[in-house]
Amino acid sequence: MSQLQQLRKGSTPLLILSVLADEKMYGYQIMRELEQRSEGYFTMTAALLYPALHQLEKDGLLESEWEESPGKRRRKYYSITNQGKKALAGTRADWQTFMTNLFKTLQPTGKVKEDSL
Amino acid sequence: MTPDEYLRSLKDQLNAFPPRERAELLEEIASHFESGEEDPHMGREPEERRQKTLAEMGSPEQLGQGLKKVHHPDGWIDYLLVIGPILLDMAVVYSLHLADPAGSQAFRIGFGLACLCLVLIGLRRHSNLLVLTWIEIFATWVISLLASLGQFLVPKVILDPADLRYTMVFTSPDALQVRWFRGLPAGEGIFWLIMFAGAIYLLGWIIWRNRRDWLIVSYALLELIALAGSYAVPLLLHQAGWDKMIEGVKFRSFPAMMVWMDLPILFTLLGFVMWGMLFIAYKRPLRWAALAGYALSAGLQAGVYMYRPSVYALPEYFQLLLLPLAIVVVGWSLERSKKRPSPVIA
Numbered sequence: 001m002s003q004l005q006q007l008r009k010g011s012t013p014l015l016i017l018s019v020l021a022d023e024k025m026y027g028y029q030i031m032r033e034l035e036q037r038s039e040g041y042f043t044m045t046a047a048l049l050y051p052a053l054h055q056l057e058k059d060g061l062l063e064s065e066w067e068e069s070p071g072k073r074r075r076k077y078y079s080i081t082n083q084g085k086k087a088l089a090g091t092r093a094d095w096q097t098f099m100t101n102l103f104k105t106l107q108p109t110g111k112v113k114e115d116s117l
Numbered sequence: 118m119t120p121d122e123y124l125r126s127l128k129d130q131l132n133a134f135p136p137r138e139r140a141e142l143l144e145e146i147a148s149h150f151e152s153g154e155e156d157p158h159m160g161r162e163p164e165e166r167r168q169k170t171l172a173e174m175g176s177p178e179q180l181g182q183g184l185k186k187v188h189h190p191d192g193w194i195d196y197l198l199v200i201g202p203i204l205l206d207m208a209v210v211y212s213l214h215l216a217d218p219a220g221s222q223a224f225r226i227g228f229g230l231a232c233l234c235l236v237l238i239g240l241r242r243h244s245n246l247l248v249l250t251w252i253e254i255f256a257t258w259v260i261s262l263l264a265s266l267g268q269f270l271v272p273k274v275i276l277d278p279a280d281l282r283y284t285m286v287f288t289s290p291d292a293l294q295v296r297w298f299r300g301l302p303a304g305e306g307i308f309w310l311i312m313f314a315g316a317i318y319l320l321g322w323i324i325w326r327n328r329r330d331w332l333i334v335s336y337a338l339l340e341l342i343a344l345a346g347s348y349a350v351p352l353l354l355h356q357a358g359w360d361k362m363i364e365g366v367k368f369r370s371f372p373a374m375m376v377w378m379d380l381p382i383l384f385t386l387l388g389f390v391m392w393g394m395l396f397i398a399y400k401r402p403l404r405w406a407a408l409a410g411y412a413l414s415a416g417l418q419a420g421v422y423m424y425r426p427s428v429y430a431l432p433e434y435f436q437l438l439l440l441p442l443a444i445v446v447v448g449w450s451l452e453r454s455k456k457r458p459s460p461v462i463a
Contacts, residue, residue, distance in 0.1 A: 047174065047183055050180060051187050072148075073144065073147060074144070
C-alpha cells in the first residue's frame with residue numbers, strides 16, 4: 001500500500017465523522033457527500049465504508065437507527081454521538097497542526113539555490 | 118455480476134454471523150444498492166446506475182472480511198480453542214494421576230508445545246484474546262515449571278507430600294524430587310527459557326499494538342500484574358521468605374488454575390461462562406462485564422485455593438482475591454475517562 005493510500009485509509013474515520021457532524025445519514029448518502037465535499041478526491045468503496053461505520057459505532061463514536069420509508073427498503077441512518085463529537089474536535093485539531101507543520105516543512109527555503117551559487 | 122449475485126456472495130462471506138445480524142448486514146447493503154439505482158446522478162438508464170453502483174462496492178470478499186474484522190462473529194471458535202485444550206489438559210492430568218510417572222516428561226513437552234501451537238493459531242486467526250490467553254498460560258507454566266525445578270528464581274523447593282496438588286502427577290514425593298527438582302535436561306530448560314522470552318516479547322508487542330484498547334490491555338495485564346502482586350504482597354507486608362514466593366509462583370496462573378481438580382466447581386464454571394462471554398459478546402459493555410466476571414471468578418478461585426491462614430493473613434488474602442477485579446475496574450475507568458477517544462480502524 002502506498003503512503004498516500006495509507007494516509008487516506010487512516011483519515012477515513014475522521015472523514016466519516018466530519019460528514020456526520022451536522023446531520024444523520026445512511027451509508028450511500030455518506031459516500032456521495034464525501035465525494036461531493038472533496039470534489040471527487042475522496043472516493044470510498046462500500047467495502048471500506050461499511051466496516052469503518054460499524055467500527056465507529058462499536059467504539060461508541062456513532063450510533064445508528066433503522067428508518068422505514070414507504071414503498072422502499074428501510075435504511076440504516078448513522079449519527080454522531082457526544083463522544084464522537086469530542087473525538088472529531090480533537091482529531092481535527094491534530095490534523096490541522098500536522099498539515100500546517102507539514103506544509104511549512106515542505107516549503108522550499110531557497111537555501112539549496114543559494115548554496116549552489 | 119448483478120446486485121443479487123453480489124448479495125448472495127456476501128451472504129456466503131457472512132455465514133459465521135448469527136442469522137439476525139447477518140440479515141441486518143445484508144439488508145443494509147441491499148438498501149445501498151437500492152439507493153444507487155434510484156440516484157439520477159449515477160446515470161440515465163437503470164442498468165447504467167446499477168453497474169456504477171456495483172463498481173463502487175468493492176468485492177463481496179473485501180466487504181465480508183472487513184465486517185468480520187470488526188465484529189469477530191467466530192469468537193466462539195477462539196473460545197473453543199481455549200476451553201477445549203484446557204478440558205483436555207484436565208483429562209490428561211487426571212489420567213496421569215494414575216499413570217506411570219515416566220510419562221511426565223512427554224506430558225511436559227506436549228503441554229508446552231501445544232501452548233505454543235495455540236499461540237500460532239491465534240496469530241493466524243488475528244485473535245488477540247486467543248494469543249494472549251495461551252501466551253499467559255504458557256508463560257506462567259514455564260515460571261512454575263522452572264521454579265519447581267529449582268533452576269529459576271528460587272534456590273530450593275518446599276515440598277508438601279500431603280498435598281495432592283503436588284503429588285497428583287507422581288507416585289511418591291521421592292519421585293517428585295528426582296524428576297522435577299533435578300530431572301530436567303539442561304537443553305530442555307534453556308529451550309523453555311528461550312520460548313518464554315519469545316512469549317513475553319510477543320505479549321509486549323500485542324499490548325503495544327492495542328495500547329488504545331483498554332479491554333485488551335486489561336486482559337493482557339491481568340495475570341502479569343497479579344503475578345507481580347503475588348510476589349510483592351507477601352514480601353512487602355511481611356518480608357516473607359522464598360517459600361512463600363514459591364506459593365505465589367505456583368498458584369498465579371488464572372487460566373491454568375481452572376484446571377486444578379480441587380477448586381470449587383461453581384467458581385470454575387463461572388470463570389468458563391464469563392470467559393466465553395468475553396470471547397463471544399458483541400457489545401463492549403457486555404465484554405467489560407464479562408472480563409470483570411472472569412476476574413472476579415479468578416480472584417475467588419485464587420482466594421479459595423490460596424487461603425491458608427498459616428501463610429497469608431486476612432488482609433493479604435483479600436488483596437489477592439480482589440486484585441484481578443481491581444485491574445479490570447482501573448482499565449474500564451481509564452477507557453471511560455478518555456478525554457478524547459481516538460477513532461482508529463485497526
